[in-house]
Amino acid sequence: MNNILLEVSNLRTSFYSHLGEIQAVRGASFQLEKGKVLGIVGESGSGKSVSALSVMGLIQEPGKVKEGSVINFLGRDLTSLSNKAMSKIRGNDISMIFQDPMTSLNPVYSIENQMVEVIQRHQTITKKAAKERAVEMLKLVGIPQPEKRIKNYPHQFSGGMRQRVMIATALSCNPQLLIADEPTTALDVTIQAQILELMKDLKTRISTSIIIITHDLGVIAEICDNIVVMYGGTIMETGTEQDIFYNPQNPYTVGLHQSIPKMNVDEKARLVPIKGSPPDLLHPPIGCPFAGRCPHAMQICLEEQPPTFSISENHTSACWLLHEDAPKVGDYITAEVVSE
Amino acid sequence: MGRYFFRRFLYSLLTIWLIASVTFFMMHAIPGGPFTREKAIPDEILRVIEAKYNLDAPLYEQYFDYLKGLVTFDLGPSFQKVGTSVNDLIVAGFPNTAKVGFFAILAIIVIGVPVGIVSALKQNKPLDYIVMFGATLGVTIPSFVIATVYIYIFAGKLGWVPPFGLRNAVSYIGPMIALSGYSLSFVARLTRSSMLEILRADYIQTARANGLSEYSVIAKHAVKNAVIPVITYLGPTIAAIMTGSFVVERIFAIPGIGRYFVESVTNRDYTTIMAVTVLYATIYVFMVLLVDIAYALVDPRIRFEKEKA
Ligand SMILES: Nc1ncnc2c1ncn2[C@@H]1O[C@H](COP(=O)(O)OP(=O)(O)OP(=O)(O)O)[C@@H](O)[C@H]1O
Ligand code: SF4
Ligand SMILES: [Mg+2]
Numbered sequence: 001m002n003n004i005l006l007e008v009s010n011l012r013t014s015f016y017s018h019l020g021e022i023q024a025v026r027g028a029s030f031q032l033e034k035g036k037v038l039g040i041v042g043e044s045g046s047g048k049s050v051s052a053l054s055v056m057g058l059i060q061e062p063g064k065v066k067e068g069s070v071i072n073f074l075g076r077d078l079t080s081l082s083n084k085a086m087s088k089i090r091g092n093d094i095s096m097i098f099q100d101p102m103t104s105l106n107p108v109y110s111i112e113n114q115m116v117e118v119i120q121r122h123q124t125i126t127k128k129a130a131k132e133r134a135v136e137m138l139k140l141v142g143i144p145q146p147e148k149r150i151k152n153y154p155h156q157f158s159g160g161m162r163q164r165v166m167i168a169t170a171l172s173c174n175p176q177l178l179i180a181d182e183p184t185t186a187l188d189v190t191i192q193a194q195i196l197e198l199m200k201d202l203k204t205r206i207s208t209s210i211i212i213i214t215h216d217l218g219v220i221a222e223i224c225d226n227i228v229v230m231y232g233g234t235i236m237e238t239g240t241e242q243d244i245f246y247n248p249q250n251p252y253t254v255g256l257h258q259s260i261p262k263m264n265v266d267e268k269a270r271l272v273p274i275k276g277s278p279p280d281l282l283h284p285p286i287g288c289p290f291a292g293r294c295p296h297a298m299q300i301c302l303e304e305q306p307p308t309f310s311i312s313e314n315h316t317s318a319c320w321l322l323h324e325d326a327p328k329v330g331d332y333i334t335a336e337v338v339s340e
Numbered sequence: 341m342g343r344y345f346f347r348r349f350l351y352s353l354l355t356i357w358l359i360a361s362v363t364f365f366m367m368h369a370i371p372g373g374p375f376t377r378e379k380a381i382p383d384e385i386l387r388v389i390e391a392k393y394n395l396d397a398p399l400y401e402q403y404f405d406y407l408k409g410l411v412t413f414d415l416g417p418s419f420q421k422v423g424t425s426v427n428d429l430i431v432a433g434f435p436n437t438a439k440v441g442f443f444a445i446l447a448i449i450v451i452g453v454p455v456g457i458v459s460a461l462k463q464n465k466p467l468d469y470i471v472m473f474g475a476t477l478g479v480t481i482p483s484f485v486i487a488t489v490y491i492y493i494f495a496g497k498l499g500w501v502p503p504f505g506l507r508n509a510v511s512y513i514g515p516m517i518a519l520s521g522y523s524l525s526f527v528a529r530l531t532r533s534s535m536l537e538i539l540r541a542d543y544i545q546t547a548r549a550n551g552l553s554e555y556s557v558i559a560k561h562a563v564k565n566a567v568i569p570v571i572t573y574l575g576p577t578i579a580a581i582m583t584g585s586f587v588v589e590r591i592f593a594i595p596g597i598g599r600y601f602v603e604s605v606t607n608r609d610y611t612t613i614m615a616v617t618v619l620y621a622t623i624y625v626f627m628v629l630l631v632d633i634a635y636a637l638v639d640p641r642i643r644f645e646k647e648k649a
Contacts, residue, residue: 058548083554091551098549103542108564108639117560118550153640169550 005176005209006055006073007031012066013047013054022281024050024063026233029339032177032226037203037210039220039241041256042230045278048213051230052179056096057086074176092122095170099182101162105154111138112150115169122173137168140205141198160191164198171208181213192219199223218260221245226314229253232279232289234305239315249309249317249332252290288320296321296329309335344646345633352625357407359621363614364406368399375419393419406614415615420607426615429600434619436506437584437596443512444519444581445574452524453570456531457563463536471528478525487518487591504593511592518588523577527570535566568638575631579624583616 013025025047032038040048054065057078065071071078073094078086090096098104106114115134116127123130131150138146141164154162163183170178180199184192200223203210214220220227227244229237229252237250248254258272276293279285288294291301300320309322311333321332375381375389390396394405409416415426459471491514495503501510538544539562547561548554584598597616604612636643 056549058545087548087551087553089551090549096549098542098546100542104546106543106547106561106565107641109561110640117552117556121550121552121556153644155641155644166546 003033004072005032005034006071006211008051008055009070009072011051011054011069011071013050013059013063013069014066015063017062020282023284024233024281025054026284028230028233028235030228030235030238032209032211034176035207035209036225037212037223039224039227040211040213040230041215041217041220041227042236043215043256043274043278045281046215046230047233048215048230049181050233052096052181052211052213055179056090056094057081057083058090058096088122091118091170091175092173093175094177094179095173095175096179096181097163097166097170097183100186101159101166102186104166105162107154110151110153111157111165115150115165115172118169119172133172134168137172138165140171141165141168141202143168158191159187160194163187163191163195167198167202171202171206174206175208177209177211179211179213182215183212184219185214185216196223216260217244217256229256232284233281234289235308235316235318236290237315237317237319239311239317243312243315247311247315247331249311249315249322249335250319251294251296251321253317254330255293288318298326307337308339310338311335341636341643341646345629348629348632352629355625356618356621360407360410360614360618361403363617364403365399367610367613368402393417410618416611418609418612420604420609420612426611429612430597430615430619433584433595433597433600436594437589437598438582440506440512440515440519440588440594440596441578441581441584443516444523445578447516447520448524448527448577449574452527453531453567456528456570457535457558457566459528459532460535460539460566461558468532472532475525475528475532478521479529481521482587483518483521483585484587484591486521487514487588490514490517491591506594515588515592515594518591519581519585523581527573530573531566531570534569535562538562538566541565564638568635571631571634571638575627576624579620579627582623583620 008031009029011025011028012023015022015024028047028051030038030040040051042048050059050063053059054069055071055073055078059065065079069079073089078089081089105111112131112134115137116130119125119130119133120127125133135146135150138150143149143161143164149157154165157165167178167180167183183199184195187195196219199210199212202208203223212220212224221241224241226238226240228235229244229250231252236252237244237248239247239249243249244253245257248257252274255272255274259274274293279289279292285291285302286305287303288297288301288306291297294301298320306318306320308316308318310316311322316338317335319332320326321329322335324334326332326334375386381389387396394402397405406416413427415430418424418426418429421429455471455475459468462468491503494501494514501514502508505511506515544557544562547557552561584596584601586598586602588594589596589598597619600612601616601620603609604616636646
């Protein structure tokens with residue numbers, strides 16, 4: 001299987017605050033194949049951004065990617081690289097765009113200045129060539145009159161346009177991987193749709209693999225090949241888009257489904273938010289992080305973290321319901337344990 | 341933009357005129373005059389003196405004479421220092437104040453800003469604690485204490501510097517420290533806190549995510565944003581320093597303009613008070629204008645707002 005671009009194994013990232021260790025990510029493992037789109041979904045605070053920033057090597061003090069975590073990118077373990085070595089990979093091999101385009105561009109430099117700097121950082125080309133490249137990228141992401149607009153400053157663009165600029169910059173050095181952390185959350189609904197449309201379009205036109213992070217399953221429904229469901233710093237379920245949408249094997253995923261609006265269902269079918277709140281990451285539960293809110297929680301869920309069960313080749317779920325001794329509820333099946 | 345600043349320039353002139361007028365009328369509204377003494381001067385003598393300085397003329401006439409003087413840079417005779425004009429006082433005093441002030445301002449910017457930046461980068465490390473301790477001392481110890489201790493140690497005990505005056509290059513050090521101590525410490529703290537805030541900004545994370553070198557992230561992307569509040573603070577500070585400090589000039593026996601100001605107030609030396617007030621106002625107003633220009637240079641958002649205006 002040489003098709004793997006990124007393989008994250010047992011990622012643990014903590015922030016050492018004065019209150020104690022905040023265990024934001026507690027042993028997350030997932031992988032991404034070349035050319036594919038991976039969605040990471042979960043409620044606020046489930047550790048999605050921290051996972052992405054860990055891959056980028058952007059965890060700042062007092063945070064730390066813990067010993068034993070492996071982030072394998074094209075055969076190299078990124079956790080072993082120095083910050084300087086990582087900075088040559090960032091923006092070049094792996095790019096990232098963020099949630100709030102209004103604050104993600106430096107207000108005191110023009111778009112040209114910011115884009116050219118990134119391009120020249122990673123490629124030995126003239127300023128003129130870098131600018132041409134930047135204009136080309138702006139055109140690609142649908143900025144009208146790119147030659148003229150590139151002279152503008154961030155405040156002269158709308159939120160949606162700024163996110164396009166962010167995407168253009170992120171893709172300007174042909175990265176192998178683009179991580180988009182809630183790229184549409186801060187935008188108006190119509191603009192959200194446009195940005196998603198752009199990402200879908202880009203997916204077919206460039207070879208970059210993409211990770212999209214969202215708290216809204218609906219957002220990534222059509223664009224993702226594979227989906228990772230995160231909760232309380234752990235991976236609850238992974239699978240293809242089909243698996244996650246039509247054969248969810250984890251009560252948390254099912255809960256996420258019930259909490260998103262569906263176009264085709266008649267209005268009387270109310271949204272059901274998941275009751276309760278995410279676990280305290282300062283004192284993470286010993287058992288399943290979802291146990292406090294799960295409608296099917298059993299005694300063992302409180303006592304022991306569920307192992308990962310394999311449902312099919314790409315479909316896994318960490319839930320005791322899949323254990324052979326578990327009572328049969330709903331559509332949950334019995335599966336084999338793949339890892340503790 | 342040029343038009344905007346031209347308009348601002350005209351407003352500045354208007355402001356100076358307003359301040360000059362308010363000072364003039366306030367001076368004359370307060371009972372007593374420059375020649376009021378505890379031991380009363382005989383009436384006829386007082387009248388002769390007042391006639392000499394035109395103080396018996398109607399107020400509006402005095403006012404227009406005064407304005408005319410301002411415009412032609414003829415600030416009239418000093419009422420207290422017989423035989424000297426206010427022009428003489430300013431010409432003699434201002435260069436000394438300005439020289440010391442210039443070095444003090446230089447120190448504030450060249451030392452205060454980088455120290456604040458480094459301190460922010462080393463947040464909660466020993467260096468940061470040392471710098472912040474020093475800066476806290478700097479804003480709490482009054483300048484006369486700094487000046488006195490400095491003279492006691494370096495002029496008295498060690499004899500490295502002359503105790504007063506501006507005789508050679510080293511003699512500038514003391515006044516410079518005393519004058520800049522507060523503002524330098526303040527600027528260091530302001531830069532530090534502004535820098536800490538900017539370092540958490542999303543676009544700094546973007547800069548890092550784009551793989552920019554840590555040097556560029558700090559020196560290019562963070563610093564330019566972080567100095568914006570410092571610029572705001574510097575405007576009035578520069579004005580205040582350029583018009584001299586009574587205390588510092590007194591302790592170091594610098595023949596500057598700061599002392600005339602205070603002395604003239606207690607002496608009711610109308611012409612000097614007004615001249616120094618107008619001088620202060622002029623420097624202040626133009627520093628504010630300069631701050632605005634600096635703003636526009638640093639921040640494109642402001643530049644575009646001005647263009648629209
Ligand atoms: N710099 C930090 N210092 C301390 N704790 C942090 C820091 N960054 C994140 N955390 C903690 O890590 C946990 C996971 O945060 P993360 O940002 O990954 O959540 P998320 O899944 O991206 O949620 P959201 O949808 O809100 O972005 C949160 O509980 C948060 O409080
Ligand atoms: S392990 Fe238990 S608590 Fe966790 S999701 Fe499964 S059933 Fe619910
Ligand atoms: Mg997040």
